[in-house]
Amino acid sequence: xxxxxxxxxxxxxxxxxxxxxxxxxxxxxxxxxxxxxxxxxxxxxxxxxxxxxxxxxxxxxxxxxxxxxxxxxxxxx
Numbered sequence: 001x002x003x004x005x006x007x008x009x010x011x012x013x014x015x016x017x018x019x020x021x022x023x024x025x026x027x028x029x030x031x032x033x034x035x036x037x038x039x040x041x042x043x044x045x046x047x048x049x050x051x052x053x054x055x056x057x058x059x060x061x062x063x064x065x066x067x068x069x070x071x072x073x074x075x076x077x
Contacts, residue, residue, distance in 0.1 A: 006077045014071045
């Protein structure tokens with residue numbers, strides 16, 4: 001099964017929205033996190049299985065100056 005779950009898609013879209021608001025490109029966010037240039041692009045590509053894990057989200061929250069909770073919906077999906 002290659003499809004991402006709805007909650008995974010929500011989190012990915014939320015990170016993407018916050019990334020662009022803060023002026024990060026996919027490559028610049030990957031670099032700031034210490035990952036390869038294509039890392040974020042693979043996650044944001046709906047055809048790929050790659051997704052964020054809790055460690056990634058925690059590091060992104062630190063970088064963005066927000067709570068890890070900001071990446072999740074108010075109510076379960």
